[in-house]
Amino acid sequence: MNASPATNRAQRLLEESGLTSSHEPIGEMLVSIFLEEHYRLNGRLEGLATEKDDTFRLSTDSGNYLVKVSPPDEAEAVVALQTAVMRYLETTAPHLPVQRVKLTAGGDDHVTIRLNDGRPRVLRVFDFVEGQVLADANPDAGRLAEAGEMLGLIDVALRPFTHPADRRGLAWDIRHFHQLTELVEHTPSPEHRQLAQSVFRLFGDHVVPRLSDLETQVIHGDFSPYNVVVDPKSDHFVTGVIDFGDTVRSAVIFDPAVPMANLLGRSPDHPWRDACAFAAGYQRERPIQAPELPLLPVAALARLTLRALITNWRAEHAPERREYLLGHAKDDWINVERSLAVSLDDVVAHLREPRHGHS
Numbered sequence: 001m002n003a004s005p006a007t008n009r010a011q012r013l014l015e016e017s018g019l020t021s022s023h024e025p026i027g028e029m030l031v032s033i034f035l036e037e038h039y040r041l042n043g044r045l046e047g048l049a050t051e052k053d054d055t056f057r058l059s060t061d062s063g064n065y066l067v068k069v070s071p072p073d074e075a076e077a078v079v080a081l082q083t084a085v086m087r088y089l090e091t092t093a094p095h096l097p098v099q100r101v102k103l104t105a106g107g108d109d110h111v112t113i114r115l116n117d118g119r120p121r122v123l124r125v126f127d128f129v130e131g132q133v134l135a136d137a138n139p140d141a142g143r144l145a146e147a148g149e150m151l152g153l154i155d156v157a158l159r160p161f162t163h164p165a166d167r168r169g170l171a172w173d174i175r176h177f178h179q180l181t182e183l184v185e186h187t188p189s190p191e192h193r194q195l196a197q198s199v200f201r202l203f204g205d206h207v208v209p210r211l212s213d214l215e216t217q218v219i220h221g222d223f224s225p226y227n228v229v230v231d232p233k234s235d236h237f238v239t240g241v242i243d244f245g246d247t248v249r250s251a252v253i254f255d256p257a258v259p260m261a262n263l264l265g266r267s268p269d270h271p272w273r274d275a276c277a278f279a280a281g282y283q284r285e286r287p288i289q290a291p292e293l294p295l296l297p298v299a300a301l302a303r304l305t306l307r308a309l310i311t312n313w314r315a316e317h318a319p320e321r322r323e324y325l326l327g328h329a330k331d332d333w334i335n336v337e338r339s340l341a342v343s344l345d346d347v348v349a350h351l352r353e354p355r356h357g358h359s
Helices: 005-016 028-039 076-092 141-158 174-186 190-206 208-213 254-263 273-285 293-317 319-328 332-340 344-352
Strands: 044-048 054-060 063-069 111-114 120-127 216-219 228-230 238-241 248-251
Touching: 005 174, 028 044, 028 054, 028 063, 028 111, 028 120, 076 120, 076 141, 141 216, 141 228, 141 238, 141 254, 141 273, 174 190, 174 248, 174 254, 174 293, 190 208, 190 293, 190 332, 248 254, 254 273, 254 293, 273 293, 273 344, 293 319, 293 332, 293 344
Parallel strands: none
Antiparallel strands: 044 054, 054 063, 063 120, 111 120, 216 248, 228 238
């Protein structure tokens, strides 16, 4: 029996996003050799848990670095897009605390390596951004608004940016949410499947008919609380923005929808309060067009549901990363349920207010 077109589309998106295959982790000894040869860097390497790259912290006498080796099924052009965005922001908006790319001794921004299977992998080195991630900071509404402002500033800076690979296929890009309904089958709980179907219906009714006319540009794509480094004691709350791995050309509203999704349900009695605080800050720097604003809560719900669905699916397919994956998404279904219990018309009304009260 042939797979349906929808199944093929979903499979292709998951493959293009590097989510379908596992690979042999690259050894620390080999990484050390490449760092010495191409970057003239020596030091202690420590592996870090991440979604799909092989990632290390390198401690040297002169400072700390983050070392990433792309998975073998991630296209070199896509890695080049991620690097190009960071280099572009460093040049055009140097005041923004975006993680910096370290050049090789020869002036390149990456090294292409081939291991035994012959497939190319890309090694890059970045400055290590020290500090606390937003996820651990317990920020109040004012601080969340400052984080929102930072994403707004990044999106303003990225408006003119283009790259040959910026129209990549990415399962995490909310514009494809409605093409991933088959992931529901990998969710064991009937209650969770029902929640997912409710969000797919909302998205299909409200967002899908508008997809072709939404304002688009290249966006960060994953401004999650784990990719924002903060200093609660500093006047400049956000001190680092890291991980441009999900950079893509998509609808502008899908960029703030990602952090909003991560903030849903953080205050159980007011599940939308923190998400609305973030959105208020974002809009101070990068206003969302009035006709698009009502789609923002639906996009946030779609992103949270997407993470829960992909997490369940990946935990099946990549058992070696199961603990990392499930740890990041443990409360997702509870938060989807809490957020769906609130009238989305009320949420949109709060989003339209110049200053948000409690939701």
